[in-house]
Amino acid sequence: MTNRFTVSGLTKTYGSNVVVDNLDLEIEHGEFLVLLGPSGCGKTTTLRCLAGLETPQGGSIAFRGHPVFDAASKTSVPAHKRNIGMVFQSYALWPHMTVAENIRYPLKVRKLKKAIADGAVEAAAAMVDCGALLDRYPSQLSGGQQQRVAVARGLVAEPDLVLFDEPLSNLDARLRDQVRSQIHQLHQQLGFTAVFVTHDQSEAFALGDRLAIMKAGKIEQYDAPEYVFENPVSEYVAAFIGMGNRLELRRGHDGWITSASDVIDLGASVVRDRADEGDLAVARFRPDDLLLHRSTEDVPAGHIALHAELVTYEYGGRYFDVTVKTGVEQLAVRAGAAEHSATLRGSRPGDPVVVSFSPSCLRVYADPDGDTASRPDLVASTSGGLS
Numbered sequence: 001m002t003n004r005f006t007v008s009g010l011t012k013t014y015g016s017n018v019v020v021d022n023l024d025l026e027i028e029h030g031e032f033l034v035l036l037g038p039s040g041c042g043k044t045t046t047l048r049c050l051a052g053l054e055t056p057q058g059g060s061i062a063f064r065g066h067p068v069f070d071a072a073s074k075t076s077v078p079a080h081k082r083n084i085g086m087v088f089q090s091y092a093l094w095p096h097m098t099v100a101e102n103i104r105y106p107l108k109v110r111k112l113k114k115a116i117a118d119g120a121v122e123a124a125a126a127m128v129d130c131g132a133l134l135d136r137y138p139s140q141l142s143g144g145q146q147q148r149v150a151v152a153r154g155l156v157a158e159p160d161l162v163l164f165d166e167p168l169s170n171l172d173a174r175l176r177d178q179v180r181s182q183i184h185q186l187h188q189q190l191g192f193t194a195v196f197v198t199h200d201q202s203e204a205f206a207l208g209d210r211l212a213i214m215k216a217g218k219i220e221q222y223d224a225p226e227y228v229f230e231n232p233v234s235e236y237v238a239a240f241i242g243m244g245n246r247l248e249l250r251r252g253h254d255g256w257i258t259s260a261s262d263v264i265d266l267g268a269s270v271v272r273d274r275a276d277e278g279d280l281a282v283a284r285f286r287p288d289d290l291l292l293h294r295s296t297e298d299v300p301a302g303h304i305a306l307h308a309e310l311v312t313y314e315y316g317g318r319y320f321d322v323t324v325k326t327g328v329e330q331l332a333v334r335a336g337a338a339e340h341s342a343t344l345r346g347s348r349p350g351d352p353v354v355v356s357f358s359p360s361c362l363r364v365y366a367d368p369d370g371d372t373a374s375r376p377d378l379v380a381s382t383s384g385g386l387s
Helices: 043-051 099-109 113-117 120-127 143-155 173-190 201-207 225-230 235-240 337-345
Strands: 005-014 017-027 032-036 058-063 066-070 084-087 161-165 194-198 210-215 218-223 245-251 280-285 291-293 304-315 319-326 329-336 352-357 363-365
Touching (some): 017 218, 032 043, 032 201, 084 143, 099 113, 099 120, 099 143, 113 120, 120 143, 143 173, 173 201, 201 225, 210 225, 210 235, 218 225, 218 235, 304 329, 319 337, 319 352, 329 337
Parallel strands (some): 032 194, 032 210, 084 161
Antiparallel strands (some): 005 017, 005 058, 058 066, 210 218, 245 280, 280 363, 291 352, 304 352, 319 329
16 A cells, blocks of 8 residues: 555636646655645645645545545545644634643544543643643734644644645744744654645745645646755746846847847856757846956956946845846845945945856746746756756
8 A cells, every 4th residue: 555645637626717737746655745836826725625625626636545535436535534634824723722622622533532641732732842831722822832832733643644834924034933943843753744835935945855836726846845946947936946037038149148238158058059049048046146246357267247237235134135237137136245345335326237147057948938948949958948
């Protein structure tokens, strides 16, 4: 019997609106899978279908080889019989119950009297540092405490699958980092299988064994975080995981031409010579891939230089977040404060600057309007870019 959790051809519609579109997933036992994407991409609906809170129109879902939903055979196991734990964005604690009673609730529903007698509630509370809060009510807790109680409740019955629906989005930045770290530690200790929904790429990279980046009800990329970070398969994925800088390029006789009319050579590792003159492309890269210079004389060997003008800068402690304009495009630069403070403090919007980057930082895509390459013969399998 397989230990996998399998989703095949899952389809969910609301009227004519297709929210989940023929989606396939395989989740290994003990894996922490993150569904990542913007609002409206279908990630929460997918989670609710796994939980049995939504009924799909097509496809199948199996937990460890046991079908819990199959449209063809009209199988649909109700939510309370799927042996799942659920941690909601809004905490969803019973306000009239104490912390102990909230954590105990899944055990009571499953009639796990022995687990209650053996101290499962106290053990779960201790796991999330809430052992001293058992007699309090949710209204007496902070947001971070409430979410930790919700995590304890989701884990106490040792479910087959734990589902997290954007559980950190209601917390402030400090608490968000704390609870995220605690969830990660618990997964390492307990090895539970989890599906975690978020729109935050930092949460996804920190927690996920694999990421499923979703767009319009489909999975755009399904890989380990490190591979997604280094090899986004489409411009959509690149933009969503932090490659916020975008340069539109046109192939010229001597190289690729930017909107500022800079002619740049992207190098054989990124672009081969098969691109035809007039071809269009888009380069994506991150703010910390760019270096800021006063002149081209400061540009390191092997870097591509772009002439630009200063738009604005913001102080961030050890760095400045700088915005520059080159041609029609604005680029974000993360510049070290120690190195650039004096220069930036004495600058004004419109002052000329130079930025540079290594060609190896780029991911180049053949479709300037879109999310996937429009010319398969131009796409390099190793770089996610033009061949």
